[in-house]
Amino acid sequence: MAKxxxxxxxxxxxxxxxxAILAQELTEAGLDVLAIERGPWRDTxxxxxxxxxxxxxxxxxxxxxxxxxxxxxxxxxxxxxxxALPMRDYGSFLPGAGVGGAGVHWNGFxxxxxxxxxxxxxxxxxxxGAKKFDGLTIQxxxxxxxxxxxxxxxxxxxxxxxxxxxxxxxxxQPGGNxxxxxxxxEYPNPPLKxxxxxxxxxxxxxxxxxxxxPSPSAxxxxxxxxxxxxxxxxxxxxxxxxxxxxxxxxxxAPQTTILPVLMKKDNFELRTxxxxxxVNLHPDGKTAKSVTYVDTSGNEYEQPADxxxxxxxGLMNVRMMLLSRIGKPYDPNTNEGxxxxxxxxxxxxxxxxxxxxxxxxxxxxGAGALSSSAxxxxxxxxxxxxxxxxxCSIGSGESNGRPIQGRPTPPGTPRWGSKWKDAxxxxxxxxxxIGGSGSSYAQRGNYLDLDPTYTDNFGRPLLRITxxxxxxxxxxxxxxxxxxxxxxxTLNPKILTSGKARKxxxxxxxxxxxxxxxxxxxxxxxxxxxxxxLQNWDVSNVFVMGACAFPQNSAMNPTGTVAALAYWAxxxxxxxxxxxxxxxxxx
Amino acid sequence: MLDNRPLKMCRRRFLASVAALPALxxxxxxxxxxxxxxxxxxxxxxxxxxxxxxxxxxxxxxVITVEAIVDRLIPADHLSPGGKDAGCAVFIDRQLAxxxxxxxxxxxxxxxxxxxxxxxxxxxxxxxxxxxIGLKALEDHVRAANAGKSFAELTGEQxxxxxxxxxxxxxxxxxxxxxxxxxxxxxxxxxTMEGFFADPLYGGNxxxxxWKMIGFPGARYDYRDYVEKYNQPYxxxxxxxxxxxxxxxxKG
Ligand SMILES: Cc1cc2nc3c(=O)[nH]c(=O)nc-3n(C[C@H](O)[C@H](O)[C@H](O)COP(=O)(O)OP(=O)(O)OC[C@H]3O[C@@H](n4cnc5c(N)ncnc54)[C@H](O)[C@@H]3O)c2cc1C
Ligand code: SF4
Numbered sequence: 001m002a003k004x005x006x007x008x009x010x011x012x013x014x015x016x017x018x019x020a021i022l023a024q025e026l027t028e029a030g031l032d033v034l035a036i037e038r039g040p041w042r043d044t045x046x047x048x049x050x051x052x053x054x055x056x057x058x059x060x061x062x063x064x065x066x067x068x069x070x071x072x073x074x075x076x077x078x079x080x081x082x083x084a085l086p087m088r089d090y091g092s093f094l095p096g097a098g099v100g101g102a103g104v105h106w107n108g109f110x111x112x113x114x115x116x117x118x119x120x121x122x123x124x125x126x127x128x129g130a131k132k133f134d135g136l137t138i139q140x141x142x143x144x145x146x147x148x149x150x151x152x153x154x155x156x157x158x159x160x161x162x163x164x165x166x167x168x169x170x171x172x173q174p175g176g177n178x179x180x181x182x183x184x185x186e187y188p189n190p191p192l193k194x195x196x197x198x199x200x201x202x203x204x205x206x207x208x209x210x211x212x213x214p215s216p217s218a219x220x221x222x223x224x225x226x227x228x229x230x231x232x233x234x235x236x237x238x239x240x241x242x243x244x245x246x247x248x249x250x251x252x253a254p255q256t257t258i259l260p261v262l263m264k265k266d267n268f269e270l271r272t273x274x275x276x277x278x279v280n281l282h283p284d285g286k287t288a289k290s291v292t293y294v295d296t297s298g299n300e301y302e303q304p305a306d307x308x309x310x311x312x313x314g315l316m317n318v319r320m321m322l323l324s325r326i327g328k329p330y331d332p333n334t335n336e337g338x339x340x341x342x343x344x345x346x347x348x349x350x351x352x353x354x355x356x357x358x359x360x361x362x363x364x365x366g367a368g369a370l371s372s373s374a375x376x377x378x379x380x381x382x383x384x385x386x387x388x389x390x391x392c393s394i395g396s397g398e399s400n401g402r403p404i405q406g407r408p409t410p411p412g413t414p415r416w417g418s419k420w421k422d423a424x425x426x427x428x429x430x431x432x433x434i435g436g437s438g439s440s441y442a443q444r445g446n447y448l449d450l451d452p453t454y455t456d457n458f459g460r461p462l463l464r465i466t467x468x469x470x471x472x473x474x475x476x477x478x479x480x481x482x483x484x485x486x487x488x489x490t491l492n493p494k495i496l497t498s499g500k501a502r503k504x505x506x507x508x509x510x511x512x513x514x515x516x517x518x519x520x521x522x523x524x525x526x527x528x529x530x531x532x533x534l535q536n537w538d539v540s541n542v543f544v545m546g547a548c549a550f551p552q553n554s555a556m557n558p559t560g561t562v563a564a565l566a567y568w569a570x571x572x573x574x575x576x577x578x579x580x581x582x583x584x585x586x587x
Numbered sequence: 588m589l590d591n592r593p594l595k596m597c598r599r600r601f602l603a604s605v606a607a608l609p610a611l612x613x614x615x616x617x618x619x620x621x622x623x624x625x626x627x628x629x630x631x632x633x634x635x636x637x638x639x640x641x642x643x644x645x646x647x648x649x650v651i652t653v654e655a656i657v658d659r660l661i662p663a664d665h666l667s668p669g670g671k672d673a674g675c676a677v678f679i680d681r682q683l684a685x686x687x688x689x690x691x692x693x694x695x696x697x698x699x700x701x702x703x704x705x706x707x708x709x710x711x712x713x714x715x716x717x718x719x720i721g722l723k724a725l726e727d728h729v730r731a732a733n734a735g736k737s738f739a740e741l742t743g744e745q746x747x748x749x750x751x752x753x754x755x756x757x758x759x760x761x762x763x764x765x766x767x768x769x770x771x772x773x774x775x776x777x778x779t780m781e782g783f784f785a786d787p788l789y790g791g792n793x794x795x796x797x798w799k800m801i802g803f804p805g806a807r808y809d810y811r812d813y814v815e816k817y818n819q820p821y822x823x824x825x826x827x828x829x830x831x832x833x834x835x836x837x838k839g
């Protein structure tokens with residue numbers, strides 16, 4: 001029997017980026033908030049200790065800070081005809097665990113999606129006609145750039161994002177990204193120092209006619225006191241960034257930006273090492289009454305709350321909805337239902353890798369988001385003569401030179417023995433690459449549901465991913481890859497190699513932790529799981545955070561937009577919902 | 588002696604008890620106070636350097652085989668000592684004896700079905716089990732083909748030919764369902780390279796040999812003064828976690 005706990009105004013399931021943002025905003029509005037996190041408490045001084053953080057084996061290879069599959073695994077297959085099997089180890093993407101979630105060990109690329117991304121279907125239909133994206137289930141988001149611009153701004157000033165604005169109040173700024181949506185003001189901090197590779201890319205891309213700029217980074221460029229009054233330090237380019245916690249208070253994470261303020265509040269409580277199993281509904285199915293969670297000794301608790309915020313990372317939120325029977329599950333055969341719909345990823349592959357005799361890059365002087373980018377081939381480029389929609393943000397920079405993960409050698413080099421050693425010693429530090437992060441568009445048959453066979457420690461079905469890269473996205477990625485190769489050639493490398501994007505999403509090698517869709521937002525309850533405020537259409541006191549709300553994925557890392565949507569939802573809750581609980585949009 | 592005990596008991600989350608972190612009351616006009624975040628002294632979890640003596644998982648004959656293998660994967664030459672002297676066999680032994688060897692944080696529930704390449708390793712054997720079976724199958728194969736000689740007794744060229752045969756799928760060892768010869772080779776190669784390039788803390792990369800070989804400064808944490816010095820070598824040699832802050836982080 002579950003122990004019944006005293007009622008709270010709000011319970012937040014998961015305490016990573018979105019959980020921390022919602023907790024901060026809702027406690028500011030005077031609500032009594034409880035966050036439940038299944039991983040341990042973690043903080044900079046104790047857990048991201050400079051004395052032992054730079055340990056590649058422990059943190060990057062054995063991945064100590066991440067979710068371990070023994071706690072929650074996911075099954076995968078590439079299409080409906082295959083039998084999904086569990087990813088016995090995570091590889092292609094690496095979900096977070098513990099206080100701060102993946103916000104602890106992310107890279108820190110902090111993007112705003114393009115203004116056109118939010119109205120993608122309308123935009124593409126107007127520009128090219130709907131036939132252009134036949135076969136893709138592209139949708140509008142139900143929210144526009146102008147509506148959420150201030151939410152992006154809010155996140156950037158909490159996170160101390162370092163960058164150069166491209167367009168402020170409609171005016172293009174030299175040195176920034178001219179293709180970005182118009183923003184209300186400059187970034188809070190200037191760009192990071194530019195490494196050699198980024199400077200070569202900037203020069204080559206400019207000569208090629210592109211518009212390169214420093215990528216917006218949540219690895220921050222100077223000491224900064226954020227909008228909540230929390231002090232952050234200057235990034236030291238340590239090269240132990242993604243997969244690691246930052247020992248310098250320089251990478252925006254819930255710990256370095258929000259928790260020092262939040263944890264002091266009387267109306268906030270955090271319970272760690274407690275895993276939420278289900279959201280329990282009232283008999284009419286229209287509202288949630290409580291969540292059930294279990295502690296590490298196996299004791300069960302029922303926690304009643306008036307409002308439930310799902311903030312357990314997109315994939316986990318979708319699974320929690322399916323397990324809790326919130327929203328109608330998507331069926332790819334009939335194309336009906338909403339939970340699990342429009343699962344997308346980030347398209348990768350393609351791009352150019354260069355080896356130089358006469359250039360030395362010192363890749364170990366890196367930061368997670370240290371790079372320069374160009375958005376000339378992003379989703380809003382002119383597709384009229386191209387056989388695809390979507391695009392890619394391209395760039396070059398240094399995140400790390402950690403040798404277990406990366407030891408480039410020229411093509412044809414053996415992988416061991418004396419020749420391998422010689423080539424490794426000669427090549428290390430002489431390589432730069434130009435690569436891209438591609439959009440990923442939804443198509444029928446790519447979706448999330450519950451696995452029929454494999455279960456977790458509590459006997460509950462695992463989440464199942466059915467996904468492969470759509471042909472459109474492969475054509476897009478390879479076309480952009482060819483442009484990268486052309487730019488790379490102008491740098492006259494000794495050896496130039498290029499990759500190709502391929503069908504057959506492989507769950508083993510790391511790609512990105514940018515899983516999107518499955519509980520998408522929109523204007524129509526028949527094709528979206530949550531409304532424009534991330535409120536579930538059916539269960540009105542459940543709000544679902546995370547990239548699961550994206551109808552399709554854009555050509556950039558998701559968290560800037562995930563955070564903006566979290567602020568957008570929090571604003572709707574604090575200004576409208578608490579005054580008059582119930583659906584914010586009539587179905 | 589397959590090491591595939593039920594692993595549930597090892598999971599860290601069942602050892603800890605629920606840790607509730609009550610909000611600390613700060614009064615109506617609370618300032619930022621140094622103890623307002625949950626914090627306890629010495630709560631960090633520094634790594635424990637391995638004990639360099641003895642063997643924890645590998646048997647004496649397995650040690651001889653593994654040392655011979657790592658010395659061919661990473662041969663001694665003017666660039667660095669070989670895999671054996673760099674400590675790669677010790678590294679592998681300690682990894683197999685620990686959580687990695689037991690797969691204790693992986694998803695280990697059945698059914699175990701043959702998978703597609705995109706689905707990753709689907710065998711039932713843990714890494715330690717794979718080594719035990721793989722090393723025995725390798726020795727059986729070598730002895731049958733070389734008039735009773737063991738892998739370590741062959742010449743370097745012969746050893747290289749066998750390793751290439753495993754890598755390229757030209758030799759098929761008798762292993763187990765869901766565990767192919769190529770996968771065995773990949774495991775050996777992966778772990779050897781991990782040992783060679785990881786912090787010396789874990790038993791390999793003795794004297795930071797690999798880091799010196801490629802020019803990687805190891806555990807250094809501040810390059811602000813160097814990022815914009817284009818096309819110039821970094822002037823300082825490597826440091827390791829062990830050498831970086833002696834005194835406090837080797838406790839425990
Ligand atoms: C290596 C890496 C690099 C990345 N780099 C970038 C980048 O450069 N730019 C970018 O934009 N994004 C990046 N990301 C993605 C980014 O980290 C995520 O988008 C972001 O953290 C998502 O926030 P979230 O709140 O949705 O989930 P998270 O921050 O992951 O938080 C979810 C939390 O919920 C907890 N939880 C889950 N289920 C339960 C449950 N049932 N009960 C209790 N608690 C639960 C989890 O333990 C976790 O702490 C990266 C991710 C990784 C792993
Ligand atoms: S690179 Fe910068 S932000 Fe990243 S962990 Fe190191 S110091 Fe922190």
